[in-house]
Every structure is written in structure tokens, then in C-alpha cells.
Amino acid sequence: MGPLLFWILSAVAVGSALATIVQRSPLSSALTLTLCLVAVAGLFATLSADFLFVIQLLVYAGAVMVLVIYVIMLLNLGDRELKPLGLSRPRTFVSGLVGILLLALLARAQAGAAGISMGDVPDGFGGVRSIAGTLFTSYLYPFEIVSVLLMAALVGVVVLAMKRF
Amino acid sequence: MPAELFMPFVMVLVAALLPLQLLPAMIWAERKVSAFIQDRTGPNRADILGIRLGGVIHSIADVVKLIAKEDMTPSKVNSFYYSLGPFLALFISLIPFSIIPLADTLKIGGAAIPLRAVTLDVGILFILAITSFHVYAVVFAGWASNNSFSLLGGLRSAAQMVSYELGLGLSLVGMIMVAQTLDLNEIVRQQGGTIFGILPAWNVFLQPLGFLIFVVSIFAETNRNPFDLPEGESEIIGFHVEYSSMRFAFFFMGEYIAIIGGSAVVATLFLGGWQVPFFDTEMLRENAMLAARIAFGSTAALCVLLSIILMAYDKKLQALYTDKRRFEARVLLGIVVTLGAGAVGGLLFLPTLSSLGEQIVTAIVQNTFLVGKILLFCFFFIWVRWTLPRFRYDQLMNLGWKTLIPLALLNIFLTGVALVLFDRGA
Amino acid sequence: MMIGVKKIGKPMDIKERSYLFEIARGMMTSIRHFIRNVLNQGAMPTLQYPEEKRVLPERFRGRHRLMQREDGTPRCVACFCCQTACPADCISIEATERDDEGEKVAARFDINILRCVFCGLCVEACPCDAIRMDTGMYELADTNRENLIYDLNTLLRH
Numbered sequence: 001m002g003p004l005l006f007w008i009l010s011a012v013a014v015g016s017a018l019a020t021i022v023q024r025s026p027l028s029s030a031l032t033l034t035l036c037l038v039a040v041a042g043l044f045a046t047l048s049a050d051f052l053f054v055i056q057l058l059v060y061a062g063a064v065m066v067l068v069i070y071v072i073m074l075l076n077l078g079d080r081e082l083k084p085l086g087l088s089r090p091r092t093f094v095s096g097l098v099g100i101l102l103l104a105l106l107a108r109a110q111a112g113a114a115g116i117s118m119g120d121v122p123d124g125f126g127g128v129r130s131i132a133g134t135l136f137t138s139y140l141y142p143f144e145i146v147s148v149l150l151m152a153a154l155v156g157v158v159v160l161a162m163k164r165f
Numbered sequence: 166m167p168a169e170l171f172m173p174f175v176m177v178l179v180a181a182l183l184p185l186q187l188l189p190a191m192i193w194a195e196r197k198v199s200a201f202i203q204d205r206t207g208p209n210r211a212d213i214l215g216i217r218l219g220g221v222i223h224s225i226a227d228v229v230k231l232i233a234k235e236d237m238t239p240s241k242v243n244s245f246y247y248s249l250g251p252f253l254a255l256f257i258s259l260i261p262f263s264i265i266p267l268a269d270t271l272k273i274g275g276a277a278i279p280l281r282a283v284t285l286d287v288g289i290l291f292i293l294a295i296t297s298f299h300v301y302a303v304v305f306a307g308w309a310s311n312n313s314f315s316l317l318g319g320l321r322s323a324a325q326m327v328s329y330e331l332g333l334g335l336s337l338v339g340m341i342m343v344a345q346t347l348d349l350n351e352i353v354r355q356q357g358g359t360i361f362g363i364l365p366a367w368n369v370f371l372q373p374l375g376f377l378i379f380v381v382s383i384f385a386e387t388n389r390n391p392f393d394l395p396e397g398e399s400e401i402i403g404f405h406v407e408y409s410s411m412r413f414a415f416f417f418m419g420e421y422i423a424i425i426g427g428s429a430v431v432a433t434l435f436l437g438g439w440q441v442p443f444f445d446t447e448m449l450r451e452n453a454m455l456a457a458r459i460a461f462g463s464t465a466a467l468c469v470l471l472s473i474i475l476m477a478y479d480k481k482l483q484a485l486y487t488d489k490r491r492f493e494a495r496v497l498l499g500i501v502v503t504l505g506a507g508a509v510g511g512l513l514f515l516p517t518l519s520s521l522g523e524q525i526v527t528a529i530v531q532n533t534f535l536v537g538k539i540l541l542f543c544f545f546f547i548w549v550r551w552t553l554p555r556f557r558y559d560q561l562m563n564l565g566w567k568t569l570i571p572l573a574l575l576n577i578f579l580t581g582v583a584l585v586l587f588d589r590g591a
Numbered sequence: 592m593m594i595g596v597k598k599i600g601k602p603m604d605i606k607e608r609s610y611l612f613e614i615a616r617g618m619m620t621s622i623r624h625f626i627r628n629v630l631n632q633g634a635m636p637t638l639q640y641p642e643e644k645r646v647l648p649e650r651f652r653g654r655h656r657l658m659q660r661e662d663g664t665p666r667c668v669a670c671f672c673c674q675t676a677c678p679a680d681c682i683s684i685e686a687t688e689r690d691d692e693g694e695k696v697a698a699r700f701d702i703n704i705l706r707c708v709f710c711g712l713c714v715e716a717c718p719c720d721a722i723r724m725d726t727g728m729y730e731l732a733d734t735n736r737e738n739l740i741y742d743l744n745t746l747l748r749h
Binding site: 034051055069070127 | 286287290291293300301308327347
Binding site for chain 3: 206
């Protein structure tokens with residue numbers, strides 16, 4: 001069952017990611033991107049990373065993409081505003097370069113992972129308890145710094161959105 | 166172990182069928198309760214061969230009506246997105262049931278079989294994640310209708326749902342701090358036993374403030390009465406104005422299933438889930454024979470009570486009607502008497518239960534209590550709807566952001582203080 | 592704030608602003624009605640209409656009827672008073688001469704019940720007590736418009 005699920009979810013993820021970049025309508029792109037995120041969440045679930053699975057659904061698919069779709073709908077681009085899909089020369093060059101770099105990175109990761117045994121994960125792996133334990137002991141400072149950053153962003157939004165100071 | 170292989174499929178089926186079967190009952194209850202609250206009799210006319218069941222048949226008539234109506238698609242509408250909204254509304258509202266534990270875990274031959282479709286140790290977060298997906302249905306329905314009013318309605322409802330999601334999540338934090346787990350079955354199991362020997366140790370008594378905030382937020386999330394702005398078609402237009410026929414019915418069903426789902430979540434998190442008050446799983450399993458006897462006995466008693474009511478009803482029907490409707494009470498009486506006889510037979514010829522039988526009886530009793538709690542809370546939903554007036558949109562936003570979220574934060578603070586004082590943390 | 596809110600009356604105090612107590616009071620009211628109606632459904636004012644019917648008051652104005660003399664001829668003398676009085680213009684009369692005494696008599700007497708507003712002014716206007724509205728008939732629906740224009744015979748037969 002595991003390999004079958006993996007292939008199905010990966011096919012959906014790759015297919016929807018491709019659809020995201022080749023489609024012209026921004027809403028369709030956003031929708032396929034959501035599908036891609038959900039499929040990736042499914043992959044997390046098959047890797048028994050339950051917490052990551054739920055957080056992926058909650059934060060990316062449930063919150064970020066909703067905002068993106070919200071904005072797209074409010075802009076409501078018609079056919080006229082949309083430029084036809086076409087690749088200018090510099091853009092082709094840059095995206096090709098980035099693609100090759102990404103592939104190289106993946107190949108390297110794959111080569112590095114060859115020696116690691118893919119045995120059973122320990123009990124409670126990927127659950128809230130283990131992640132929270134790691135987050136609040138080994139990575140406490142990065143965690144706090146990130147939360148301060150988020151707080152600053154929040155305050156910034158409030159300041160920008162306020163009419164009177 | 167074959168049981169382990171096929172049980173998930175069975176449980177998925179059960180989890181999908183439970184809300185779908187409660188749905189017509191819920192719609193019937195909505196009409197009948199609203200009628201009784203307003204001193205009316207409610208629906209009682211539609212019949213099949215004279216059987217009316219006090220208006221339940223109207224739910225079937227509804228289905229026929231909704232299927233037979235013209236399914237309009239406005240012009241210049243992308244019909245894929247237009248259909249996606251109602252589809253998502255129904256589909257997403259069904260998902261939370263997969264994670265509600267229907268009874269305590271069965272133990273068959275050393276293997277534990279959880280009585281829920283998906284075993285996930287981050288159950289609460291999963292429910293919150295799925296709740297946030299409801300926004301898609303609303304936004305797509307509003308946008309795809311190609312109508313500025315429904316677009317505004319969709320944005321309004323989406324903003325409402327996003328705002329109240331915060332209160333929903335924050336109100337649970339205090340409960341999670343007490344429970345120290347996100348696993349729903351574990352949370353339910355912790356709600357066994359009593360506080361001070363009199364109250365069942367349900368989270369509603371441990372976290373009254375959290376419960377209140379959660380219930381208000383659930384009302385807002387399901388677009389239910391005090392917050393049902395899309396329903397107010399005469400003063401403010403909702404996201405589903407353009408929909409008709411079955412596609413509207415999908416929204417309708419999605420709303421009711423979301424209500425049943427919300428009730429199930431509230432029952433699980435705050436009202437003890439499948440816990441029978443004062444009886445934990447072990448005690449039930451030891452006394453499974455007694456429990457089965459009580460179940461059969463109470464069914465028989467209920468049948469006797471129903472027969473008395475039906476006999477009185479029969480007299481009224483005979484006086485009132487001349488056509489086939491006057492035999493309704495007699496047909497029902499026959500069914501009730503058969504049921505009662507079955508219950509008495511079960512009571513008399515109850516075999517001694519094996520260990521598995523004891524567990525199954527326990528699971529049935531626990532599940533009955535869970536469904537009872539869900540139904541009670543559904544009744545509460547209906548009761549509120551026919552009592553309270555609707556909020557204005559700015560009042561709704563004020564309540565969500567300026568009252569519920571600070572209160573939820575206060576609840577977290579108070580819970581933390583209490584945990585430190587009574588040393589249940591650490 | 593986007594929406595201008597006009598404050599009316601005295602501001603709510605903290606108890607009212609929390610909504611909770613008022614909500615609880617409202618909920619108690621509605622559940623009281625619910626329980627009362629579940630326990631005693633017969634006490635509800637609703638009538639099961641086609642089977643149960645309301646007892647009409649004595650002076651209820653139903654469908655018209657035309658009165659007869661002792662010999663069975665219509666009392667109507669075709670004076671047109673009712674037709675003149677009718678605000679809805681639903682009565683139309685054609686007069687003709689009576690054979691024996693030279694008195695007038697209605698050759699046709701049609702009441703278009705679709706127009707009738709059941710005001711009873713025709714009954715008030717009639718000098719011979721020939722038209723009355725005391726039949727108590729109010730279930731006048733039909734599937735055909737022609738059937739709802741009652742002629743002399745129908746009205747006499749009531």
C-alpha cells in the first residue's frame with residue numbers, strides 16, 4: 001500500500017506543479033498549487049510525519065493559499081489583462097540555470113542518502129511531542145527569534161493598516 | 166490479521182454514513198423544533214401510503230423537489246469553478262467524521278483496533294486544518310457566480326470564517342494544556358472519572374470559558390444563526406444566491422453536515438465523547454451483561470411508552486381522517502410492538518457474552534452515548550437558531566476580534582496559572 | 592471604521608453587553624414554548640384544516656345566495672341597487688318583465704366571485720331582502736374561471 005500511495009501522491013504533486021506553471025489563468029494556477037500542497041502533505045503523512053502533514057494543510061493549503069486566491073479574486077483579471085504565455089530570452093536562461101542547479105542539488109542529496117538505512121522510525125517520530133521537544137530545547141533561540149520576527153511583522157501590519165497614528 | 170486490514174474501510178464507511186443518515190433527521194428536527202418553538206405544528210402532510218411519521222417524509226419530498234428543479238448555470242460562468250464550490254462544501258464537511266473516535270479501542274487477540282477511520286495523534290490540528298478548507302467552498306462559490314453581490318457575500322463569509330478560526334484554535338489551547346495530548350481518543354479517555362465525585366470529568370467543567378468561546382466560534386464557522394449572514398437574503402446577499410437545484414442542495418447539506426460535525430467535535434472535546442458518565446470502559450466491559458440487559462430493558466420500556474402514545478394518537482386519527490392516513494398509528498404500533506417483543510426476547514434469551522461480545526456491547530453502548538450527545542448538541546444549534554436574532558456584520562467582527570480572542574488568551578493564562586498552582590503540569 | 596453606527600438610547604451596561612444573561616433568558620422562553628407544545632400538542636391553535644374546520648360566527652359573510660318567494664320565484668325585482676352598491680363591480684343584472692303583474696324580474700343575475708370582495712354592501716342595499724351572504728361557503732376554489740361566475744340558478748339553489 002505504501003509504494004502505491006507514494007506513486008499516486010507524487011504523480012499528483014508533480015502533475016499539479018506542472019499545471020501551476022503552464023496555465024494562463026492565475027486562479028487555475030493557484031488551485032493547482034493548492035492541490036500540489038495537499039499532495040505533498042499526503043506524502044508527509046505516508047512518511048509518518050503527522051505533525052508536518054497537518055501543519056502543511058493548516059498553514060499552506062488552509063491559510064496562505066486562501067489569501068492568495070482571495071487576492072486573485074479581488075483583482076479579477078479578465079482575458080485582456082493576461083499576457084500570453086511566452087518566454088523571453090533572459091527569462092529562459094535564468095529559469096534554465098535555476099532548474100539545473102536544483103537538479104544538481106537533488107542529485108547530490110540522493111547520493112548522500114544512499115548510505116542511510118531506511119528502517120522503521122522510532123515510536124512517536126514526527127509527532128507533536130518529539131517536534132516540540134526538539135523545538136524547545138535544541139532550537140529554542142532560533143524559535144524565539146522567529147517569533148520575534150513574526151511579531152514585528154504583525155506590528156508592522158497594524159501600523160500600516162491604521163488610519164490615524 | 167484480517168480485521169486490521171478491513172476495519173479502516175468499514176470505519177470510513179461508518180464515518181461517512183453517520184452524518185449522511187443524521188442529515189434528514191436534522192432537517193426534520195429543524196422544521197419541527199422551529200414550529201414548536203413558534204407555537205405551530207410544523208410539517209405533517211407529505212405521506213407515503215398514509216405513513217407520515219410526523220413530517221419525516223417531507224425530507225424525502227425535499228430531495229425529490231431539489232433533484233427535479235431546473236439546474237441553472239448563469240451565462241459567462243466557468244462551470245468547473247461554479248460546480249467546485251458546492252462540491253467542496255459537502256465534501257469537506259464530511260471529512261472531520263473520519264477522525265472522531267466512535268467508541269473505545271477494541272482489543273482482539275492482542276491487536277488494538279481503533280474505532281475511527283483515521284488514527285492520527287494530532288487529531289485536533291487536523292480538525293482545525295479541515296475547518297480552514299471550508300473557506301475555499303465559500304470563496305469559489307462567491308467568485309464563480311460571476312455576480313458582484315455574491316462575490317461580496319463570499320468575501321464577507323470567508324472573512325468571517327477566517328476570523329473565527331483564530332478564536333476556535335485559541336479556545337482549544339487551554340484544553341490541550343490540561344489534556345497534554347492532541348489525540349482525540351486520548352482526550353476522550355481522560356474525560357472519564359469524576360471531579361469531586363459528582364460531576365463527570367468532562368472538559369466543559371474544566372474549561373467553561375474555553376467551551377463557551379469554542380461553541381460561539383463553531384456557530385460562526387458553520388455560518389449558523391447568530392452569524393448566518395448568507396441566509397439574510399432580504400437585507401444582505403450571501404455567496405449562494407446564484408445556485409439552484411442540487412447544487413444549492415449541496416450547500417444546504419454541507420451546512421447541516423458541518424453542524425453535525427461541529428456537534429461531534431464539541432461532544433468529543435468537551436462533553437466526554439463516547440464516555441458514559443460515571444462508567445469507564447473497564448467497568449462497562451466487566452458489567453457488559455448488565456449493560457446489555459439495561460439496553461434491552463430500556464428499549465422495551467421505550468416501546469411500551471411509544472405504544473401508549475400511539476394508541477392515543479390512533480384515536481385522534483380515527484376521529485380526524487377517513488382516508489388511508491388513519492391506519493398510520495396502527496402500522497407504527499405493529500412495528501413498535503415487534504421491536505419491543507424483540508427487545509424482551511433479547512432480554513430473556515441473552516447468551517453469556519464472550520470477551521469479544523463484551524467489548525462489542527461496550528462499544529455499542531459508548532457509541533449510543535456519543536450519538537446522543539451529538540444529537541443533543543444539534544438540538545442546541547436549532548434551539549439557538551430559533552431564539553436569537555442575527556448579528557450585524559460589524560458587530561460580528563467586533564465580537565470575534567475584540568471579545569473572543571482576548572477571552573481565549575485570558576483562558577490560556579488562567580489555565581496556565583491553575584496548572585502551576587495545582588501542579589498538574591510538569 | 593467602515594460603517595457609521597448611530598448610537599441610540601442609553602449605552603448598555605456590562606451585564607447587557609456580555610449578551611450571556613439576555614441570551615439565556617431568550618433561550619428559556621423558547622424552550623418553554625417548545626416543551627409545552629411537545630407535551631400538549633392539542634393545545635396549539637393550529638387547525639388541521641381540510642379535516643377540521645373553524646366554527647364560523649353567525650354573521651360570517653360567505654358566498655351569496657338569492658332568496659325565493661313562497662311560490663319559488665326569485666324575490667329579486669331587478670332594481671340594480673346591489674349592482675350599483677357593489678364597489679368591486681362584480682354583479683351584473685339583466686332585467687326583464689314579469690308575466691303576471693308587470694313587475695320587473697332578473698333575467699340574468701351573474702356574480703363574478705373572482706371580483707367579489709365580500710364586503711356585504713349588496714346585502715345592505717337590497718330593498719327586498721333578495722340577496723344574502725349567509726351560506727357560510729368559503730371554499731370557492733375552482734380550476735376554471737367560467738365556473739366561478741355564478742348565475743341565477745346557482746345562486747337560487749345555493
